[in-house]
Amino acid sequence: MLNESACGVYIISVTPFDDRGTLDLDGTDRLIDFYAKTGVDGITILGIMGEAPKLGHDEAIAFTRRVIARAGKLPVVVGVSAPGLASLAALTEAVMDLGAAGVMIAPPGGLKGDAAIVTYFQNCVEAIGDVPFALQDFPQSNGLFIPVSVIERIVATCPTCVMLKHEDWPGLDKITAVRACERAGMRRLSILAGNCGILLPFELARGADGAMTGYAYPEMLVEVCRLMAAGRRGEAHDLFDAHLPLVRYEQQPGAGLAVRKYVLWRRGALASDAQRKPGPRVSRETAAEIDFMMERLDRATAPRAVRAAS
Amino acid sequence: MLNESACGVYIISVTPFDDRGTLDLDGTDRLIDFYAKTGVDGITILGIMGEAPKLGHDEAIAFTRRVIARAGKLPVVVGVSAPGLASLAALTEAVMDLGAAGVMIAPPGGLKGDAAIVTYFQNCVEAIGDVPFALQDFPQSNGLFIPVSVIERIVATCPTCVMLKHEDWPGLDKITAVRACERAGMRRLSILAGNCGILLPFELARGADGAMTGYAYPEMLVEVCRLMAAGRRGEAHDLFDAHLPLVRYEQQPGAGLAVRKYVLWRRGALASDAQRKPGPRVSRETAAEIDFMMERLDRATAPRAVRAAS
């Protein structure tokens, strides 16, 4: 079960579709195997980058079942954000029955004032019982700013809030502030960094326990976490910066998922880079730019591997 | 089946819950009977004021089944707006199988530029096939302004778009402009006015065919439509203006549903004025203010009835 000591990389999984937009359950096995081989510590499904709102309830259940079955010992966290608490609770119950480790909840946009955000999470806890959950702090997506003082109040009143999925941007000082709250007595949270990992090494240095994002080279995320944990900061930045051109390209809002799926397809993790409608594929020019960056990345990281081997 | 000649009052039905937030299916019969007795021409369920996002998929189906069974010959329109097309299509198919007359679709917020709105409705049509639908134009809810030129393009490319649920505000000149498009060759739409009917007599004079809103005295909406159709404009305004204090009170954004349910409960149409969480009940002060307006309304309309009877 998800708890406050979770760390490392919880990869945000894409959802595979075929070219007609049908959910690709066989392809799901291949994708999960790909993720597992990169050394990730967990898998998060049905997030925004998992095209969750485009799945019907039954599809969401079928996909979750398949992922959990294939993931083996890897914990699976499921995004259950929904416009209403009934749907949120129904999906939570279903995925926990299937063996999920916990759920992830982003508050809906439109909550008015700090207190309304706290109340929202209290209502969620009332609806999902003792299921551990990650609070997704993602203002770029829902327009909702969550002050640190609100996080404190949620932690104080919702014992099952065990993780902060941190995607506020800018957000480095927020990590520092949350950790300061803990030193002042707040219960500990696991903090996993999202937002494409665009600032990952710094986020880890500020106190994040790892990453929960979906960059298409998960092995880089894993290795950066390992290097930072080992105190090898310079090497962590060297590796991260070699990937930064592509990370930066994947972080483009709205367009990033098409990029990510294209790279995963190029790497053999997906049979198709299709998104379900509405959701564009990369343009011809974009594909060429990604190819260009992947080649440069291969060259940049290859010598390192050679040197390390020699 | 819903078509472009629909007119009169399609009442926006509330969804009855008991005090613990459980869907009240028995109470649904009572509510539908109440609506039917007021003389409405149709019933619209699972709109925003029907707390649709708070229902799970199965609940939505169960409620729709019950309403259609009870409504008899009255056509039932079902709101199917959803974050994704898969859910929208699944709900559409289910409710049409149950005997719905058509569906209502509001575009999601966040569509970028005029063309994206047109494309969205084309995608919907691709997803729901030949089911007739009402385009819900409700910027106060989703932040999406739909220019008249966009309505024209949707009508031109989506033959199953047969109705405009008009709730843009201000919107009187928009009705005039849509009707002018028709005179210039655009296919006819049924236009039913929403937004609590706050400008109903004027909307009818501008060319609306009726109302699709949920004011708790549906008989007033019915009678105003009848009087306007009969050319008795002064009487229509007299009747409407007698109700305007309460209409205005019910129109308060966010708070209006609590007011509406309270009035329906006071009138015996609901066993409880509870909303499902999150959703407040009226405060003690608010209840007293509504009581005050209901009494004044009784007095204002009673003499009319007496005079009419004598």
Added chain:
Amino acid sequence: MLNESACGVYIISVTPFDDRGTLDLDGTDRLIDFYAKTGVDGITILGIMGEAPKLGHDEAIAFTRRVIARAGKLPVVVGVSAPGLASLAALTEAVMDLGAAGVMIAPPGGLKGDAAIVTYFQNCVEAIGDVPFALQDFPQSNGLFIPVSVIERIVATCPTCVMLKHEDWPGLDKITAVRACERAGMRRLSILAGNCGILLPFELARGADGAMTGYAYPEMLVEVCRLMAAGRRGEAHDLFDAHLPLVRYEQQPGAGLAVRKYVLWRRGALASDAQRKPGPRVSRETAAEIDFMMERLDRATAPRAVRAAS
């Protein structure tokens, strides 16, 4: 000087332009005379409905000078909201030098979290010194919800915050809550109701001290305040409800100012109903609808006048 005992009607003045969009300073005298004759207790200029953002700095000063000169003993409050504190402070200093009674400040949209709103007003006080100000609480305009707890914190830390211009909607329970805070120890605020006065009699009963809005029949606002203060609630509602059709029409967001200026022009208070660009005039249909309502209003209120005179 504006203080916490301000009450009655502070009319939100329009800004007169001629048909080419030139500021009409001579017309300003006529307008202020019109307002003064209706019995208002004060005048508020350069609000949103005063087209303040369309005026250059020098025009704003010239208009303020003219209004204050003509208003005589009537206190003049000036809207000074601006994108930056330097402009806000410069305008405040200038208008106070001209003899304004105080200023009105709406926070900019985009403030993140409750604390940022409090800090914003503290920064304002730092910038404008000991000038008394009205906090404009107008979420429909700037998207910023201000919880009652934030109002409490502003009042506690900004001694020059003497008035709440209340336009949150729904907002009746908010007035009740603010007054409850005062009973629990918070310093008193004057509360004047805005939002076109759409709920004025109820707002007064909840604890508002008057109105700060710009309805084109200010004498109604004055008389409703007087009747409510005298405990003649039924008469207050009778009078208000006679005007409600037009108040409701004027409240249409975005379109309301054109309506208001048209009525003021029809009543002889303005030489032209023009707004400065961008800002439409009423359509032919809209003008006819307003004429219709003004005639009905005359009939509805005339007998009352006759009876009062006899």
Added chain:
Amino acid sequence: MLNESACGVYIISVTPFDDRGTLDLDGTDRLIDFYAKTGVDGITILGIMGEAPKLGHDEAIAFTRRVIARAGKLPVVVGVSAPGLASLAALTEAVMDLGAAGVMIAPPGGLKGDAAIVTYFQNCVEAIGDVPFALQDFPQSNGLFIPVSVIERIVATCPTCVMLKHEDWPGLDKITAVRACERAGMRRLSILAGNCGILLPFELARGADGAMTGYAYPEMLVEVCRLMAAGRRGEAHDLFDAHLPLVRYEQQPGAGLAVRKYVLWRRGALASDAQRKPGPRVSRETAAEIDFMMERLDRATAPRAVRAAS
């Protein structure tokens, strides 16, 4: 005068303040000299990153006068976006009298529908006459998406629109689309890329003529433009990618200006990194992270310089 053949780097200048928030006119000379030495082709002032809304009208004029005097032959473009056309026109007239090369205009948020955006720019042209202007396309700042078809209509009806400041994000395909419009007959625009230059080499390859952004190492922007123009794509990316960690850090929305001013202060271009209130300085941790990146940047670019020198 600004025209459609503008290319290279128009650096977005910060505005220097001292630690108490006073405009630093002497420091302005030092800053402009710094920019000029980096080889930029022009200077843009009073943009969002120039803290324009925080300046009073007189300060804006004084700063513009000083910059133009010091910039010598370098063209100076001035941001004149304002809530109203009167202020926009007054500032435009003033800065053109001082010798500005043209102005930059971002439309206000809240315009409804594609046609309203076109009309807004037509109104601007009516207000500023024949002054050449750059259309700032910056949805992250004002929430306003501008479709390519709208750009076409603005170009067709506003002959003085000579430049697109491109900051839509994602936006690479938009550059491609605008250039395709030109091949199909649209009048040519200069396109300068903004958004911190986060994708600069790709933007240039897609058809941008240069950059209009404020990265604190302008010499990199200049050199990347030069290398791309010379067809030396690999070298351009090598140089850009060496800076990307810092570019990425500076791009953080809301926090970026504090970062940029800190780097400029570290490089001796500013006497203080202070922003005028409200606007935070970098935290201690942030400063240390920037120092770390600047050291890494020095090491990464130093050998290149040595090799180039040898």
